[in-house]
Amino acid sequence: MIKLENIHKYYDSHHVLKGINISVAKGEVVSILGPSGSGKSTLLRCINFLEQPTSGIVEIGGKRVDVESAGKSDIFALRTSTGMVFQQYNLFKNLTVLQNVMIGLTSVKQLKKDEAKKKSMEILERVGLSDKLSHYPAQLSGGQQQRVGIARALALNPEVLLFDEPTSSLDPELVDEVLATIRAVADTGKTMFIVTHELNFAREISDRIIFMEDGVIIEEGTPEQLFTDPKMERTKQFLSKATRNN
Amino acid sequence: MENLLDIHFLIESFPAIVSRLPITIGIAVGSLILSLFIGVFTALIKIYKVPVLSVITSIYVSFIRGTPLLVQIYLVFYGIPKIIYYLQIEYGWLQSADVNSIAPEVYALLAFSINLGAYLSETIRSAIESVDRGQFEAAKAIGMKPTQMMLQIIFPQALAVAIPNLGNMFISTIKDTSLVFIIGVVDIMGQAKILGSRGLAFFEVYIAVSIVYWILCIAVERLLVKLEKRARRYERGIAS
Ligand SMILES: Nc1ncnc2c1ncn2[C@@H]1O[C@H](COP(=O)(O)OP(=O)(O)OP(=O)(O)O)[C@@H](O)[C@H]1O
Ligand SMILES: [Mg+2]
Numbered sequence: 001m002i003k004l005e006n007i008h009k010y011y012d013s014h015h016v017l018k019g020i021n022i023s024v025a026k027g028e029v030v031s032i033l034g035p036s037g038s039g040k041s042t043l044l045r046c047i048n049f050l051e052q053p054t055s056g057i058v059e060i061g062g063k064r065v066d067v068e069s070a071g072k073s074d075i076f077a078l079r080t081s082t083g084m085v086f087q088q089y090n091l092f093k094n095l096t097v098l099q100n101v102m103i104g105l106t107s108v109k110q111l112k113k114d115e116a117k118k119k120s121m122e123i124l125e126r127v128g129l130s131d132k133l134s135h136y137p138a139q140l141s142g143g144q145q146q147r148v149g150i151a152r153a154l155a156l157n158p159e160v161l162l163f164d165e166p167t168s169s170l171d172p173e174l175v176d177e178v179l180a181t182i183r184a185v186a187d188t189g190k191t192m193f194i195v196t197h198e199l200n201f202a203r204e205i206s207d208r209i210i211f212m213e214d215g216v217i218i219e220e221g222t223p224e225q226l227f228t229d230p231k232m233e234r235t236k237q238f239l240s241k242a243t244r245n246n
Numbered sequence: 247m248e249n250l251l252d253i254h255f256l257i258e259s260f261p262a263i264v265s266r267l268p269i270t271i272g273i274a275v276g277s278l279i280l281s282l283f284i285g286v287f288t289a290l291i292k293i294y295k296v297p298v299l300s301v302i303t304s305i306y307v308s309f310i311r312g313t314p315l316l317v318q319i320y321l322v323f324y325g326i327p328k329i330i331y332y333l334q335i336e337y338g339w340l341q342s343a344d345v346n347s348i349a350p351e352v353y354a355l356l357a358f359s360i361n362l363g364a365y366l367s368e369t370i371r372s373a374i375e376s377v378d379r380g381q382f383e384a385a386k387a388i389g390m391k392p393t394q395m396m397l398q399i400i401f402p403q404a405l406a407v408a409i410p411n412l413g414n415m416f417i418s419t420i421k422d423t424s425l426v427f428i429i430g431v432v433d434i435m436g437q438a439k440i441l442g443s444r445g446l447a448f449f450e451v452y453i454a455v456s457i458v459y460w461i462l463c464i465a466v467e468r469l470l471v472k473l474e475k476r477a478r479r480y481e482r483g484i485a486s
Pocket of ligand 2: 040041164
């Protein structure tokens, strides 16, 4: 169970998140849509403190953190109970595929090497990269890199996975393999937040869709509700425009 | 008949000069190691903008860059014993240190470490800053502690970027160690001077010592190329 209560974020005087409230049940897949600059990335990055939220409460798996008084151990707890998948993959360039997935287990969870290796190989098998264990990121296609990114995020067995436009940097022909991987992970019952511009994908995979604009959630509902009968004029406009562009 | 060179003397001077190579290499390698610590430490101070220390670092780097190495060697050689002596008399500190028994090699090592550290500081800082922000973020996102992130992810990538610069500075340092004879360290240059004045054959010994420096620097350059290849192996398109 993930809960965000009244999250605000300012960059100096720029008010980017204006009181975000979201509550997500275990296993729920939530997509966040909205125009560029609406604060989607900032919201995801406030959950694991890659950005320090200005005020509000983040609760993950029973751990409740008031962001204004969050200490190192609170931040550590939030980071280890979330896994993040980045638009630019951000694989550790100096490590092999296997090491990228293992490092969280050995360094953060302090597992024995053998055990970490075994687990990592299982996860890499799930994303279909068992044959690339000793490759470096520079030797992989974008789609393969992103699948390693997903494996790395899964390795610590987090409560929730955060995806920030996981396919936006990919060549069109590589998008499907990554979406298929995300779908397979969703099928295992993982809780997920997905920021994406892939509307069809969001519609098909999500249990709920959140529409954000200008730092606030202006509408949320099931994909059916949002795509067939949006209540807000802005949502309607965004969806029709984005669908046309797709 | 007048000879330009006493070839015999030149050749015979080699073994004695080469026998002092451990001193030259010891000072150069020793100060490289110490200065890497200084360089990393001061680079992190600058990157994290640590108050006070950041200003001290700027002054340190600026002073070292703005004064001759020769002067710095003298400052260390004459200054450190005075400071130790002062601390002993005024505060009763460092009582066990016997100022007169400190070998000149130690001062040389210190002076070169302080000097090289300042130059490395800037190189290391820019190398760390050249590492993609996404690498820091990914490390934080999986819960790595700052030290783990630095040691396992950031430094290895920064090193790959910095090796050519570090290497050039190290080679300069090897050559600069030829100054240490002025504080009484008998390195290869010191040995050459001693031999030269003994046989009144300076041209010969300086030719000999220059050949030793030259070969040493070529060897180090070769080593650096190998090291750089190794440090950058992850950037290339071939599976290992
Ligand atoms: N580090 C920062 N400093 C200052 N302002 C920032 C920073 N990061 C983001 N912003 C501002 O916050 C707002 C929200 O940015 P954010 O990246 O969260 O939007 P987004 O919804 O993810 O957009 P996109 O779809 O383009 O990725 C923007 O106006 C942006 O300019
Ligand atoms: Mg974004």
